Amino acid sequence: MNKSFLFLSLFLAFVLFSCSIHTKKNPKTEIINTIIYPFEKKEATESNIEIVNSQELTPKLFESIADTSFVNLKDYSSDFFYDMKYATNDNFLKIKVYDCSECYLRLRTIKALLKANERFMNKGYHIKLFDCYRPLDVQKKMWSIISNPDYVANPKKGSIHNRGGAVDITLVDSNGKELDMGTPFDFFGIESSHEFENLSEEVKNNRKLLKNGMIRANFRIFDSEWWHYNLKNAKKDNLSNFKWICD
Numbered sequence: 001m002n003k004s005f006l007f008l009s010l011f012l013a014f015v016l017f018s019c020s021i022h023t024k025k026n027p028k029t030e031i032i033n034t035i036i037y038p039f040e041k042k043e044a045t046e047s048n049i050e051i052v053n054s055q056e057l058t059p060k061l062f063e064s065i066a067d068t069s070f071v072n073l074k075d076y077s078s079d080f081f082y083d084m085k086y087a088t089n090d091n092f093l094k095i096k097v098y099d100c101s102e103c104y105l106r107l108r109t110i111k112a113l114l115k116a117n118e119r120f121m122n123k124g125y126h127i128k129l130f131d132c133y134r135p136l137d138v139q140k141k142m143w144s145i146i147s148n149p150d151y152v153a154n155p156k157k158g159s160i161h162n163r164g165g166a167v168d169i170t171l172v173d174s175n176g177k178e179l180d181m182g183t184p185f186d187f188f189g190i191e192s193s194h195e196f197e198n199l200s201e202e203v204k205n206n207r208k209l210l211k212n213g214m215i216r217a218n219f220r221i222f223d224s225e226w227w228h229y230n231l232k233n234a235k236k237d238n239l240s241n242f243k244w245i246c247d
């Protein structure tokens with residue numbers, strides 16, 4: 001073997017080795033792409049209620065999961081404030097109906113909520129959440145306590161909360177202090193309505209700020225409750241009984 005042949009062989013071997021390094025896929029990417037999201041695969045055909053066994057994953061990437069997946073808001077942002085009333089006794093039912101306080105929603109609702117919060121933050125405010133997705137079993141429990149459609153949606157029909165497309169919210173300043181919205185959350189009187197005019201200018205402006213920001217982020221109001229917002233077209237999603245696991 002002469003010197004030039006040996007040099008050529010070594011050079012070719014080096015080039016092949018370099019190529020193999022550059023074309024090798026990032027193993028991390030491979031794993032992410034092959035994650036299976038079980039709760040997207042099991043939709044009941046006999047009824048419109050989604051069947052989900054348990055929370056098996058908490059996916060954090062937008063691109064690798066379906067928009068209809070249930071995800072936890074806190075995995076996507078730490079810029080929200082929380083006062084999840086139904087995970088305490090401090091609600092109109094006077095009974096805690098969630099085992100723990102978490103804000104799960106469908107991914108598409110989360111995306112819209114992140115946009116809304118970003119805009120509010122540019123103005124010095126944050127969204128504070130009172131309620132998010134509500135499993136159908138919890139809706140049934142609430143209905144068994146107060147079977148009045150003026151206060152609780154009949155579980156036979158369900159609400160957008162049971163579909164993962166509704167949030168009950170208010171606005172807080174950067175210190176977490178709530179803006180005055182004229183009534184507390186879950187105050188069931190005419191004063192809570194968007195139609196109600198006999199409010200101070202400050203309250204009207206606060207409600208308008210919340211409403212405009214949410215509408216711009218693709219949410220829609222619910223006439224009788226200033227705190228309730230539905231993602232546009234969320235009614236098309238199935239009612240669900242997906243339940244999250246508490247620590």
Ligand SMILES: [Zn+2]
Pocket residue numbers: 131161166167168227228229
């Ligand atoms: Zn609501």
